[in-house]
Amino acid sequence: LDIYGTLRIDPNSGLIIPFSSDPTINTSGQLAINTTGASTSLRFYDGSERALYVAKNKNIVLASSTLAYIGSYGAAGTTTILLMNNVRPLTLTTMYCKTDTGTAFVRFGDGTNWTDELNCSSTGVSDDGSIANNTWTMREDFKIQVGTQASNPNTITITTNIREDAD
Numbered sequence: 001l002d003i004y005g006t007l008r009i010d011p012n013s014g015l016i017i018p019f020s021s022d023p024t025i026n027t028s029g030q031l032a033i034n035t036t037g038a039s040t041s042l043r044f045y046d047g048s049e050r051a052l053y054v055a056k057n058k059n060i061v062l063a064s065s066t067l068a069y070i071g072s073y074g075a076a077g078t079t080t081i082l083l084m085n086n087v088r089p090l091t092l093t094t095m096y097c098k099t100d101t102g103t104a105f106v107r108f109g110d111g112t113n114w115t116d117e118l119n120c121s122s123t124g125v126s127d128d129g130s131i132a133n134n135t136w137t138m139r140e141d142f143k144i145q146v147g148t149q150a151s152n153p154n155t156i157t158i159t160t161n162i163r164e165d166a167d
Contacts, residue, residue, distance in 0.1 A: 017042075025049045055093050055163035060144065062156045067146055078147025080111070085139045086164070092134040094161040098124040102151025106158055109133060110141045120156055138167065 009015050019033035023043060030045045041051040060083070064073065071079025097106045097120035105117045113133040118125050136142055146156060 055161045057159055058162050059157065059159050062146060062158070064149070064152065064154055064156075067156075073147055073149065075149060076147075078105075078145050080143055080145045082141055082143050084142045086136065086142060087138065088167060089138055089165040090136050090142070091163045091165055092131055092136075092160055093163055094129070095127040095131065096124060096159045098122065098157050099153035100155045102149060102153040104146055104149040104153050104156055106156065107145050108160070109143055109145065110136065111143055114145065120153075120158075122153075135165075 017031060017033050019035050021036045022034055022039070023032040025032055025043045025045045026049065028045055028047060030043075032043050034041045034043050034051070039051075039053075041053045043049060043051050062081075067073035067079040070081065071077070073079040092108060092115060095106070095108070095115070095118055097118050099120050099122050101122050103119055103121045105119050107117045108115045115131050115133050116127065118127060144158070
């Protein structure tokens, strides 16, 4: 079955959707699964090619004054904030952070296990694609820890890509 074939229902497998690495979708009504690792998505065509991704960007902007008020943020201190207790298991697939000036570290965890630290800077820093401790179970604490500042950043912007996993 190629991406131009007809969708069919197999009595043993259910609905079978065509799939390939970076499929060409260019006719109204076409549907396919892109199996490319970094771009896994459900593709469809409605006059333009569209994609539904399994992972979503989540952003947070933290002010140094807020971090200092609710925690121990400072030259050698950190602040830990509980962000969520997700209803589904999740995987943190990428992290990126940027300050308005100076540097500060950021990491995510459950309070015991933490991801790699990103040393955020004004030029922006991205993880290397191999994040340690990057999975959470249902309703597990998902926390961010920010600290060890230099040159007093006023704001720290963190962008993550999070995939909700099967229960």
